[in-house]
Amino acid sequence: xxxxxxxxxxxxxxxxxxxxxxxxxxxxxxxxxxxxxxxxxxxxxxxxxxxxxxxxxxxxxxxxxxxxxxxxxxxxxxxxxxxxxxxxxxxxxxxxxxxxxxxxxxxxxxxxxxxxxxxxxxxxxxxxxxxxxxxxxxxxxxxxxxxxxxxxxxxxxxxxxxxxxxxxxxxxxxxxxxxxxxxxxxxxxxxxxxxxxxxxxxxxxxxxxxxxxxxxxxxxxxxxxxxxxxxxxxxxxxxxxxxxxxxxxxxxxxxxxxxxxxxxxxxxxxxxxxxxxxxxxxxxxxxxxxxxxx
Amino acid sequence: xxxxxxxxxxxxxxxxxxxxxxxxxxxxxxxxxxxxxxxxxxxxxxxxxxxxxxxxxxxxxxxxxxxxxxxxxxxxxxxxxxxxxxxxxxxxxxxxxxxxxxxxxxxxxxxxxxxxxxxxxxxxxxxxxxxxxxxxxxxxxxxxxxxxxxxxxxxxxxxxxxxxxxxxxxxxxxxxxxxxxxxxxxxxxxxxxxxxxxxxxxxxxxxxxxxxxxxxxxxxxxxxxxxxxxxxxxxxxxxxxxxxxxxxxxxxxxxxxxxxxxxxxxxxxxxxxxxxxxxxxxxxxxxxxxxxxxxxxxxxxxxxxxxxxxxxxxxxxxxxxxxxxxxxxxxxxxxxxxxxxx
Numbered sequence: 313x314x315x316x317x318x319x320x321x322x323x324x325x326x327x328x329x330x331x332x333x334x335x336x337x338x339x340x341x342x343x344x345x346x347x348x349x350x351x352x353x354x355x356x357x358x359x360x361x362x363x364x365x366x367x368x369x370x371x372x373x374x375x376x377x378x379x380x381x382x383x384x385x386x387x388x389x390x391x392x393x394x395x396x397x398x399x400x401x402x403x404x405x406x407x408x409x410x411x412x413x414x415x416x417x418x419x420x421x422x423x424x425x426x427x428x429x430x431x432x433x434x435x436x437x438x439x440x441x442x443x444x445x446x447x448x449x450x451x452x453x454x455x456x457x458x459x460x461x462x463x464x465x466x467x468x469x470x471x472x473x474x475x476x477x478x479x480x481x482x483x484x485x486x487x488x489x490x491x492x493x494x495x496x497x498x499x500x501x502x503x504x505x506x507x508x509x510x511x512x513x514x515x516x517x518x519x520x521x522x523x524x525x526x527x528x529x530x531x532x533x534x535x536x537x538x539x540x541x542x543x544x545x546x547x548x549x550x551x552x553x554x555x556x557x558x559x560x561x562x563x564x565x566x567x568x569x570x571x572x573x574x575x576x577x578x579x580x581x582x583x584x585x586x587x588x589x590x591x592x593x594x595x596x597x598x599x600x601x602x603x604x605x606x
Numbered sequence: 607x608x609x610x611x612x613x614x615x616x617x618x619x620x621x622x623x624x625x626x627x628x629x630x631x632x633x634x635x636x637x638x639x640x641x642x643x644x645x646x647x648x649x650x651x652x653x654x655x656x657x658x659x660x661x662x663x664x665x666x667x668x669x670x671x672x673x674x675x676x677x678x679x680x681x682x683x684x685x686x687x688x689x690x691x692x693x694x695x696x697x698x699x700x701x702x703x704x705x706x707x708x709x710x711x712x713x714x715x716x717x718x719x720x721x722x723x724x725x726x727x728x729x730x731x732x733x734x735x736x737x738x739x740x741x742x743x744x745x746x747x748x749x750x751x752x753x754x755x756x757x758x759x760x761x762x763x764x765x766x767x768x769x770x771x772x773x774x775x776x777x778x779x780x781x782x783x784x785x786x787x788x789x790x791x792x793x794x795x796x797x798x799x800x801x802x803x804x805x806x807x808x809x810x811x812x813x814x815x816x817x818x819x820x821x822x823x824x825x826x827x828x829x830x831x832x833x834x835x836x837x838x839x840x841x842x843x844x845x846x847x848x849x850x851x852x853x854x855x856x857x858x859x860x861x862x863x864x865x866x867x868x869x870x871x872x873x874x875x876x877x878x879x880x881x882x883x884x885x886x887x888x889x890x891x892x893x894x895x896x897x898x899x900x901x902x903x904x905x906x907x908x909x910x911x912x913x914x915x916x917x918x919x920x921x922x923x924x925x926x927x928x929x930x931x932x933x934x935x936x937x938x939x940x941x942x943x944x945x946x947x948x
Contacts, residue, residue, distance in 0.1 A: 496723065497718060497720050497723040497724040498723065498724050498725055498726040498727075500678065500718065500724075501716075501718055501724040501725070501786070501789075502726070502737075503678055503710070504676060504678060504710055504711065504715065504716040504718070505710065505711035505715065505737070505738045505741065505789060505790075506707045506708065506709070506710040506711030506712060506738070506741050506742060507707070507711075507737070507741060508704075508707055511737075511741070516726055519726075519728045519729070520726070520727070520728055522728070
């Protein structure tokens with residue numbers, strides 16, 4: 313084929329192989345730290361069944377409230393003599409599972425509602441946005457408690473409750489970004505090329521909202537961990553004998569003066585995991601933006 | 607060589623039939639201050655393979671005309687009247703959105719003004735070209751991708767296979783406009799709208815892009831509707847020209863007629879405002895005043911406030927667009943009307 317003048321095509325320096333997402337993330341020390349914290353939490357959740365840990369529910373009345381470093385119990389024991397190290401691993405598994413699943417549910421539902429309402433506007437937007445407003449009008453925890461009051465306490469219901477409460481968070485953020493992206497020149501250009509609504513909405517607009525969505529999701533994950541732990545703390549989430557970091561915190565608080573490690577260890581785990589997700593979210597936003605590459 | 611690119615043109619069987627015939631097209635925008643007519647009864651006709659220029663100041667309704675024909679007018683805008691005959695289609699304005707999507711990007715496509723923002727920043731450029739092919743032709747991803755590389759080569763992008771994997775921000779403005787042209791020409795359209803295709807580019811790149819458009823149009827036999835405010839681009843590219851002002855066509859003529867003997871005072875003003883060799887040392891001439899507010903058009907001729915040749919008839923009635931005797935050229939001015947109002 314003929315090649316027309318390539319004056320302006322050849323002038324650009326050859327582009328080196330682009331760095332991977334991880335390499336770009338690595339440049340940001342703080343988010344790398346966040347990533348390490350998240351990986352640590354995920355490792356604890358995944359590895360619990362494979363490590364030579366003691367039975368997390370095994371009661372040992374002879375060694376109740378053993379301190380950190382006690383023989384046989386690296387992180388001591390709780391008020392029933394259960395090994396805290398083992399419970400931290402198994403509890404983290406529940407906490408992470410509940411919060412990740414709830415975030416995914418809220419993200420998918422909220423993103424879909426936000427995209428549709430921000431793109432089509434009109435009565436579609438009115439119906440969806442007013443529905444979202446109704447959800448937002450309830451105090452955050454009251455709504456979760458209402459859902460649990462209806463469905464009954466438990467792992468799955470607690471998860472659904474905090475998922476529902478977080479749908480408006482995603483719907484609002486994605487609606488906002490859709491509102492501005494729908495006016496973008498490349499959306500008009502895509503229409504000019506014959507693209508239909510679903511292609512524009514779920515490819516062009518959704519993929520451009522991805523950096524926003526990733527940051528929102530990771531930050532929301534941190535938030536969900538506190539919410540899941542809070543529900544368990546109140547006894548409305550996971551039911552005994554299964555326990556997560558929230559229930560460990562709740563049972564440890566009675567012995568705050570005599571054996572503080574029974575509550576501050578799960579508390580520290582919650583704090584560090586939430587911090588990790590927030591730092592990672594910020595770093596991912598920068599790393600995922602194609603304009604920040606090279 | 608290439609059956610896709612050089613598919614036989616259906617228009618060939620009826621050589622004299624216009625490819626596109628727009629009559630009385632009107633588009634209104636409902637604003638809080640009132641309804642304004644951005645396009646007010648525009649009629650145009652394009653022959654197959656022709657380059658038709660639409661020239662006018664900002665806000666004269668050039669782009670809105672093109673977007674109306676494409677069915678891309680957004681709320682609060684609305685096409686309120688007229689017909690658009692295209693090939694065998696009686697009226698594009700009556701098409702459903704789904705039918706228009708098949709035509710857009712396929713038989714009619716468009717190049718936009720801003721190459722910097724008209725490409726989606728998160729997709730590789732090769733994918734964006736391949737997307738057009740996937741929409742309109744039943745191609746697999748791999749076929750479409752290879753086709754996209756071929757198209758990049760065709761618009762003069764060096765090492766296309768490598769460039770196809772790049773993102774828009776890695777390309778210069780001129781290269782992005784080449785990519786836009788590759789997208790627009792991907793399905794060998796018979797009509798191409800080019801909305802200020804070179805306005806955002808450097809002068810040296812402008813000429814290259816215009817050359818490329820001419821070359822591809824010749825190869826594919828496409829007609830081009832070239833929208834610009836640059837008289838130089840019109841002189842270089844177009845065969846016929848329509849001069850638009852405040853939503854109406856003021857004058858329509860072949861490019862030679864228009865540049866040799868402009869009839870309408872507005873056209874004369876536009877041509878006088880081009881810097882020329884012989885006017886060296888003199889200050890540039892400009893048409894006094896600005897395009898009128900479309901909500902409050904003057905009575906009579908809409909150009910009379912700024913017109914040096916305005917006389918009493920101009921305030922009485924809006925002149926019709928009337929064909930000059932023994933010619934195909936048209937002009938909307940009482941100076942050239944046999945019976946101006948008294």
